[in-house]
Amino acid sequence: MPTPPVFPNPVFVALDTADLEQARAWARALAPVVGGVKLGLEFFAAHGATGVRAVAGAEGGPPLFLDLKFHDIPNTVAGAVRAVAPLAPAIVNVHAAGGRAMMAAARDAATEAADRLGVTPPKLIAVTVLTSLDAADLTTTGVPGAVADQVRRLAALAVAAGLDGVVCSPHEAAVLRADLGPDALLVTPGVRPAWAATGDQKRVTTPAEALAAGASHLVVGRPITQADDPAAAARRVVADLAT
Numbered sequence: 001m002p003t004p005p006v007f008p009n010p011v012f013v014a015l016d017t018a019d020l021e022q023a024r025a026w027a028r029a030l031a032p033v034v035g036g037v038k039l040g041l042e043f044f045a046a047h048g049a050t051g052v053r054a055v056a057g058a059e060g061g062p063p064l065f066l067d068l069k070f071h072d073i074p075n076t077v078a079g080a081v082r083a084v085a086p087l088a089p090a091i092v093n094v095h096a097a098g099g100r101a102m103m104a105a106a107r108d109a110a111t112e113a114a115d116r117l118g119v120t121p122p123k124l125i126a127v128t129v130l131t132s133l134d135a136a137d138l139t140t141t142g143v144p145g146a147v148a149d150q151v152r153r154l155a156a157l158a159v160a161a162g163l164d165g166v167v168c169s170p171h172e173a174a175v176l177r178a179d180l181g182p183d184a185l186l187v188t189p190g191v192r193p194a195w196a197a198t199g200d201q202k203r204v205t206t207p208a209e210a211l212a213a214g215a216s217h218l219v220v221g222r223p224i225t226q227a228d229d230p231a232a233a234a235r236r237v238v239a240d241l242a243t
């Protein structure tokens with residue numbers, strides 16, 4: 001199997017809250033421990049770009065994964081990607097199910113906006129099949145068959161559209177690493193240390209298993225943020241990677 005990209009610390013913590021001060025407190029406490037922070041729909045719906053700057057805008061702060069999962073017609077998604085470019089996220093995502101033209105429009109918009117602003121373009125990745133879905137769920141959406149097959153189809157489409165990688169579950173990381181090669185970003189939520197509750201995630205592994213399977217980044221939210229001591233929980237997650 002090809003060697004996956006090496007990151008000094010692949011753990012991105014999901015700061016899922018609508019409380020600005022809570023997000024800022026988590027970011028302060030966790031930035032020294034994790035490799036990056038992820039802000040998603042709950043936070044963005046409450047606080048928008050101003051809130052993102054307040055949590056992750058500091059010079060020299062941890063890399064930001066802006067997880068807004070854009071999914072619309074190409075013109076609208078391109079506009080959304082341009083609109084978030086001034087936030088200088090390290091990673092931005094769209095839904096692969098939006099199709100090749102939508103993803104290519106997002107890619108072009110990200111490159112053009114970064115050039116105009118004089119910033120490094122974000123890594124642009126596509127969500128394949130949400131980690132909260134299993135095969136039975138997927139069938140109810142009109143996609144019968146193995147989850148991995150649909151993930152592989154959407155991942156191939158994303159790379160063909162010029163994207164840098166995908167969001168997948170750790171269950172598909174090994175097959176996608178083989179399909180897409182060593183440089184693709186494979187960002188895996190659905191990561192649960194043995195001591196954490198699974199919650200609504202259905203396709204999960206431990207952090208060490210996800211990394212061993214070929215994930216380049218691990219997204220971990222509630223096992224860290226809902227712990228009594230989030231920084232200690234983050235240190236446990238990072239330590240688990242060494243096993």
Ligand SMILES: O=c1ccn([C@@H]2O[C@H](COP(=O)(O)O)[C@@H](O)[C@H]2O)c(=O)[nH]1
Nearest residue numbers: 014040129130131189190219220221222
């Ligand atoms: O398929 C996906 C895509 C995105 N997510 C996001 O990751 C985190 C996971 O949080 P946990 O608390 O560790 O479950 C969350 O922000 C999701 O929106 C995902 O879980 N699955």
